[in-house]
Amino acid sequence: MPDDEQTRRSSLNPVTDEDIPNAEVSPMSSETLPATSITPTTAAAPVAARAAEIASDASAPNVVFDVRDLNVFYGAFKAVRDVNLSVHKHEITAFIGPSGCGKSTVLRCFDRMNDLIESARVEGQVLYHGVDLYDPRIDPVEVRKRIGMVFQKPNPFPKSIYDNIAFGPKISGSKENLDDVVEKALRQAALWDEVKDRLKKSAMGLSGGQQQRLCIARAIAVEPEVILMDEPCSALDPIATARIEDLMQELKSEYTILIVTHNMQQAARVSDRTAFFTTEVNPESDTRTGMLVEFDSTNTIFSAPSDERTENYVTGRFG
Amino acid sequence: MSPLSTDELVVSRELPGDDGSVLLGSASRRRGDTLFRGVALGAGLVVLFVLALIAASTTKEAWPAFQQEGLSFVTSSTWIPSEGKYGALAFIYGTILSSLIAVVLAVPVSLGIALYANEAAPRRLRRPVVYVMDLLAAIPSVVYGLWGIIVLAPAIKPVYEAINGAVGGVPVLGWFFNGTSGRSFMTAGIILAIMITPIITSLSREVIATVPSAQREAAYGMGATRWEMIRAAVLPWSRGGITGAVMLGLGRAMGETIAVALVIGSQAQITTHLFEAGDSMAAVIVNQFGESSGNHRSALIGLGVVLFIVTILVNVSARSIVARFDRRSRGM
Amino acid sequence: MTDLFLESEVERLLLEATTSRSRRVKNRLASLWMVGSLLVALVPLTLVIGYVLFKGAGEISLAWFTEDLPAITRKPGGGMGPAIVGTLLITAGAAILAVPLGILGAVYLHEYGGKTYTARLVRFMADVMTGVPSIVMGLFIYTVWTLQFGLEGIGGSLALACLMLPIIIRSTEEMLRLVPDELRQASYALGNRKWRTIITVVLPASFGGITSGVMIAIARAAGETAPLVFTIGAARNLNLDLFNGPMTALSVQIFGNAQTPFDAAQARAWGAALTLVGIVFIFTVLARVISARVARRHNA
Numbered sequence A: 001m002p003d004d005e006q007t008r009r010s011s012l013n014p015v016t017d018e019d020i021p022n023a024e025v026s027p028m029s030s031e032t033l034p035a036t037s038i039t040p041t042t043a044a045a046p047v048a049a050r051a052a053e054i055a056s057d058a059s060a061p062n063v064v065f066d067v068r069d070l071n072v073f074y075g076a077f078k079a080v081r082d083v084n085l086s087v088h089k090h091e092i093t094a095f096i097g098p099s100g101c102g103k104s105t106v107l108r109c110f111d112r113m114n115d116l117i118e119s120a121r122v123e124g125q126v127l128y129h130g131v132d133l134y135d136p137r138i139d140p141v142e143v144r145k146r147i148g149m150v151f152q153k154p155n156p157f158p159k160s161i162y163d164n165i166a167f168g169p170k171i172s173g174s175k176e177n178l179d180d181v182v183e184k185a186l187r188q189a190a191l192w193d194e195v196k197d198r199l200k201k202s203a204m205g206l207s208g209g210q211q212q213r214l215c216i217a218r219a220i221a222v223e224p225e226v227i228l229m230d231e232p233c234s235a236l237d238p239i240a241t242a243r244i245e246d247l248m249q250e251l252k253s254e255y256t257i258l259i260v261t262h263n264m265q266q267a268a269r270v271s272d273r274t275a276f277f278t279t280e281v282n283p284e285s286d287t288r289t290g291m292l293v294e295f296d297s298t299n300t301i302f303s304a305p306s307d308e309r310t311e312n313y314v315t316g317r318f319g
Numbered sequence B: 001m002s003p004l005s006t007d008e009l010v011v012s013r014e015l016p017g018d019d020g021s022v023l024l025g026s027a028s029r030r031r032g033d034t035l036f037r038g039v040a041l042g043a044g045l046v047v048l049f050v051l052a053l054i055a056a057s058t059t060k061e062a063w064p065a066f067q068q069e070g071l072s073f074v075t076s077s078t079w080i081p082s083e084g085k086y087g088a089l090a091f092i093y094g095t096i097l098s099s100l101i102a103v104v105l106a107v108p109v110s111l112g113i114a115l116y117a118n119e120a121a122p123r124r125l126r127r128p129v130v131y132v133m134d135l136l137a138a139i140p141s142v143v144y145g146l147w148g149i150i151v152l153a154p155a156i157k158p159v160y161e162a163i164n165g166a167v168g169g170v171p172v173l174g175w176f177f178n179g180t181s182g183r184s185f186m187t188a189g190i191i192l193a194i195m196i197t198p199i200i201t202s203l204s205r206e207v208i209a210t211v212p213s214a215q216r217e218a219a220y221g222m223g224a225t226r227w228e229m230i231r232a233a234v235l236p237w238s239r240g241g242i243t244g245a246v247m248l249g250l251g252r253a254m255g256e257t258i259a260v261a262l263v264i265g266s267q268a269q270i271t272t273h274l275f276e277a278g279d280s281m282a283a284v285i286v287n288q289f290g291e292s293s294g295n296h297r298s299a300l301i302g303l304g305v306v307l308f309i310v311t312i313l314v315n316v317s318a319r320s321i322v323a324r325f326d327r328r329s330r331g332m
Numbered sequence C: 001m002t003d004l005f006l007e008s009e010v011e012r013l014l015l016e017a018t019t020s021r022s023r024r025v026k027n028r029l030a031s032l033w034m035v036g037s038l039l040v041a042l043v044p045l046t047l048v049i050g051y052v053l054f055k056g057a058g059e060i061s062l063a064w065f066t067e068d069l070p071a072i073t074r075k076p077g078g079g080m081g082p083a084i085v086g087t088l089l090i091t092a093g094a095a096i097l098a099v100p101l102g103i104l105g106a107v108y109l110h111e112y113g114g115k116t117y118t119a120r121l122v123r124f125m126a127d128v129m130t131g132v133p134s135i136v137m138g139l140f141i142y143t144v145w146t147l148q149f150g151l152e153g154i155g156g157s158l159a160l161a162c163l164m165l166p167i168i169i170r171s172t173e174e175m176l177r178l179v180p181d182e183l184r185q186a187s188y189a190l191g192n193r194k195w196r197t198i199i200t201v202v203l204p205a206s207f208g209g210i211t212s213g214v215m216i217a218i219a220r221a222a223g224e225t226a227p228l229v230f231t232i233g234a235a236r237n238l239n240l241d242l243f244n245g246p247m248t249a250l251s252v253q254i255f256g257n258a259q260t261p262f263d264a265a266q267a268r269a270w271g272a273a274l275t276l277v278g279i280v281f282i283f284t285v286l287a288r289v290i291s292a293r294v295a296r297r298h299n300a
Helices: A002-012 A048-058 A103-107 A140-146 A161-171 A178-188 A192-198 A208-220 A238-251 A264-270 A298-303 A308-314 B006-014 B018-023 B027-069 B089-120 B123-138 B141-167 B185-209 B213-221 B226-255 B258-263 B281-291 B294-329 C009-018 C021-057 C062-066 C081-113 C117-130 C134-149 C153-178 C181-189 C194-205 C207-222 C250-258 C263-299
Strands: A063-074 A077-088 A092-096 A120-128 A147-150 A226-230 A256-260 A273-282 A287-297
Touching: A063 A103, A077 A092, A077 A103, A077 A256, A077 A273, A092 A103, A092 A264, A103 A226, A103 A256, A103 A273, A103 A287, A140 A147, A140 B018, A140 C181, A147 A208, A147 C181, A161 A178, A161 A208, A161 C194, A178 A192, A178 A208, A192 A208, A208 A226, A208 A238, A208 C181, A238 A256, A238 A264, A256 A264, A264 A298, A273 A298, A273 A308, A287 A298, A287 A308, A298 A308, B027 B294, B027 C081, B027 C117, B027 C134, B027 C153, B027 C194, B089 B123, B089 B185, B089 B226, B089 B281, B089 B294, B089 C021, B123 B185, B123 C021, B123 C263, B141 B185, B141 B258, B141 C021, B141 C250, B141 C263, B185 B226, B185 B258, B185 C021, B213 B226, B226 B294, B226 C021, B226 C134, B258 B281, B258 C250, B281 B294, B281 C134, B294 C117, B294 C134, C009 C021, C021 C263, C062 C081, C081 C117, C081 C153, C081 C194, C081 C207, C081 C250, C081 C263, C117 C153, C134 C153, C153 C207, C181 C194, C194 C207, C207 C263, C250 C263
Parallel strands: A077 A287, A092 A256, A092 A273, A147 A226, A226 A256
Antiparallel strands: A063 A077, A063 A120, A273 A287
């Protein structure tokens, strides 16, 4: 298994060819790259020390996402600046911070949902297995097939439970037996026993927590590698929240999960790594730009943060 | 799916591994979006195309009459097809007069119903009120015309006669409430009023519904009665929108053909006497079209052009009033 | 009387205790005006429907639906078959033309155009187009179609389609606006393309509302007369071919017969009016039923 991953990893990331001792690298990678290459990583990182740190981090075999100097703009307004972090396979990575700090905005860069906002513009790189998702040749629709998303408010389609789950596999032309896909997804989302007798009933009749698990099932039915969760429990009661958190722990073995949460305890409970964001006020325009303060293992963030702002936040003195 | 182009093949090699190449998608898959957008845009543009074509084609057919009459097409009231004279002023007058009567009759009723449905009626009565208006709007205009010519016109003639007898000789009142024709400007106005009442009501209701409840509560909070609240909060807020609604009703009345053709009396005359027979542009077109030819037909289509221009003007100004109101009430 | 108004007895007493007499009288008068307006509007509605029912019911029989129009209109006899079929066919033709175009146009306005200049222009012009008198649409189709191809059913369909198009565009756009953006996002997040999102998520989610708007447009078109007078000609016999030869319709028959002084012809006009009102009401009620049922299915 590790061997397998290593191979896959290296063949996917032409950038770090040199860093990887394993020689199973596509021979033509760096030579054939045109000037406007997808992966000008080594040349582009402006802050050398930070870049080196990331590069060493990124060369780890289980890095799924590697975010480098990410800036997001809405029109002329800079919403988030200078985000650098990496997301590891089969881990839960949590984004926390006060509201308006851009954590959801950053999350939406991982499946290019920001593209849907007309004025949104992204600078920097979001490398997915070494491939820059913001390369102009990348088709965002293909990205979203591999990177699923669960939203703040449960948003099942006004269709039957079955049709909700079967929707993704159908549109991507899955050859598998839909009944099996639906059952598998619902079982994985721990919803099967509750709904198996009413699969043809409207999904709108489910409770809020069930709807959210249905949305998770709908996302995993297309067999993504990553699931992005944008405050998935903020509309749910504590019991439903606990079920979703349990579910996340179970899903971790098969999926890589990123979760935005406004609930610090939730981040502490479920995540392996945590990124703390905050806002800074731009004095001349009185706008707020979000920024990443600290990114580390969840343990470190909550017990021994290196940044004072993080400490203030997690101890409840701010935000 | 079409096979990959050479260009795409190069690209896939640059992105080794299955993930990378898959993420590129392909032009053919993206084409669906472009195509669908184009089709939808085309459907939207049909509206512009049709409007332009209406203006062009009817003007072209009406051109011989316009050329012959020049400005007197709209300034002369002599319309004698057998002598080749086409002055439409009497019809324009009839269209405007009958529509104005309709608006004067319909506005207080429509506004009353709209206020009742939105402000005064108990919840359980609100839906039925809306249904009644829907029903009124659903009846085809030709049915109103049929009822107007067979039932209303004969029945209302004695009323006209009585009013004429009472005030016909009195100055001012006598200028208007004069004449004894069952089919008249007034009868046309009444039928039109019935037809535009549901339109003005439903548009006004929409406008009144946008009045923020905070405004209502503010008025009630100062101890206002319901009527005082309506005058202080509802009416000022919705004045623009209601004006727009009334103008849309006016536009609808001006264009209405069949009901008017049946009850206006078909007599080209310009008079202030509301109980006398008259004629309107739309009514003349539909009544004379069948037996017309040559320049006569061209002149009738010319009436259509004038009607088109007038209703467009009324509608555009109504829509801009409504639009300005919309912007304001959404705080933009 | 008091139960016609929102306020309770307690509120009324409170009002009486705290408000001056003149203010109370004004309030009362205003309330009377509002209820009075409704009653005023009910009078013609009741009268028209009453007359149509009572005068028209006598005409309706099996022969009414099956037989051709009589050759001599002032004598009783014959049926309305060709006009009923004509109304249905011509309206159906108009719907086939206008419904897809209208829905696609609305999709453009709401899903693609948004606030762009083109979209705002189209939206404004669609509003303007709803105000174009139906007789002008009739003249328009007469000049661009009938002059070339002669009097035939499809001309009527085209004219009615022009009337329906802006209504469908605007009502459909309103319905698309009600589809929550979360549904679109959910679909995009599953890797669905925009056009397929529209077809598989947005349109199904607003199906009830769109259908209801379409039905109302159809009902309105079915009752129109002026656009048909210049375009479909006059026929006494059944003509099932929209593309060949003149046809007739219920509204045209009502108009023609209403103008004659003959009892038999007027009776026929009432019969046709009842039939037409019946058809229009069926569509209107259908619109309500469909939208209510779809709403129930999705929300329960």
